Amino acid sequence: MAIAKARxxxxxxxxxxxxxxxxxxxxxxxxxxxxxxxxxxxxxxALLKELRNLIFKEYGVKLQLRDSRVxxxxxxxxxxxxxxxxxxxxxxxxxxxxFDWQKWNTKLFTKLFGQPDAxxxxxxxxxxxxxxxxxTISTDPEQAIxxxxxxxxASLERRNSxxxxxxxxxxxxDDELDEELDEDDEDIxxxxxxxxxxxxxxxxxxxxx
Numbered sequence: 722m723a724i725a726k727a728r729x730x731x732x733x734x735x736x737x738x739x740x741x742x743x744x745x746x747x748x749x750x751x752x753x754x755x756x757x758x759x760x761x762x763x764x765x766x767a768l769l770k771e772l773r774n775l776i777f778k779e780y781g782v783k784l785q786l787r788d789s790r791v792x793x794x795x796x797x798x799x800x801x802x803x804x805x806x807x808x809x810x811x812x813x814x815x816x817x818x819x820f821d822w823q824k825w826n827t828k829l830f831t832k833l834f835g836q837p838d839a840x841x842x843x844x845x846x847x848x849x850x851x852x853x854x855x856x857t858i859s860t861d862p863e864q865a866i867x868x869x870x871x872x873x874x875a876s877l878e879r880r881n882s883x884x885x886x887x888x889x890x891x892x893x894x895d896d897e898l899d900e901e902l903d904e905d906d907e908d909i910x911x912x913x914x915x916x917x918x919x920x921x922x923x924x925x926x927x928x929x930x
Contacts, residue, residue, distance in 0.1 A: 772784070788844075789838075791844055791866065791870065792838075792840055792843075792844045793837055793838040794869070794870050794873040794874075795840070795844040795847050795848060795866060795869050795870070795873075796834065796835075796836070796837025796838060796840050796847070797837045797873050797876075798851075798869040798870070798872045798873040798876070799834065799837075799847050799850075799851055799869065800825075800826060800830045800834070800837055801872075801873075801876055802851065802855065802869075802872060803830070803851075803854075804820075804822060804825050804826070804830070806854075806855075807820060807825070808820040808822070834847065844866055845862045845865075845866065847869075848862055848865035848866045848868075848869055849862055849865060851865065851869060852865045857872075
């Protein structure tokens with residue numbers, strides 16, 4: 722009887738181990754199955770999370786997401802387009818009051834809208850608001866956002882072009898100054914050579930005497 726009982730216990734243990742093993746293997750298989758069957762969107766989200774965590778740990782920088790980048794572009798576009806419009810109106814009116822870009826960018830705009838990279842309103846709200854003022858901005862919210870993003874791109878391209886032009890003009894000015902300095906150096910060298918020639922002649926005359 723004791724032997725039979727021992728065999729029964731062993732069978733129970735083996736059965737329990739078999740169930741545990743099956744459960745573990747089943748869980749592993751299910752996990753692998755989920756990874757294997759993940760949609761491209763899910764895999765991209767997992768990769769994005771891994772990348773952002775890696776960059777933050779390495780450099781302490783949080784990479785902006787698409788929506789955040791679009792919102793920032795909307796903010797900059799709205800600030801500049803409104804500023805240009807107001808500045809033109811103020812100049813047209815004349816008088817002693819002049820448009821102050823520094824005040825507009827750092828105080829007036831931020832008071833109403835917040836910082837361009839931290840707007841108080843959703844991009845759609847700002848885009849619809851801008852479409853109420855300008856016929857170049859579509860009344861359709863999605864297209865209005867696209868119009869402002871394009872305005873920001875074109876504005877950035879213009880600024881970069883101006884900067885390149887200024888750098889080229891500075892380079893040309895440096896070249897002209899270098900040429901003038903070279904000419905001055907040549908004139909000084911010629912004068913020194915003439916002085917030396919005169920000194921040599923004087924020395925020769927002294928020797929003749």
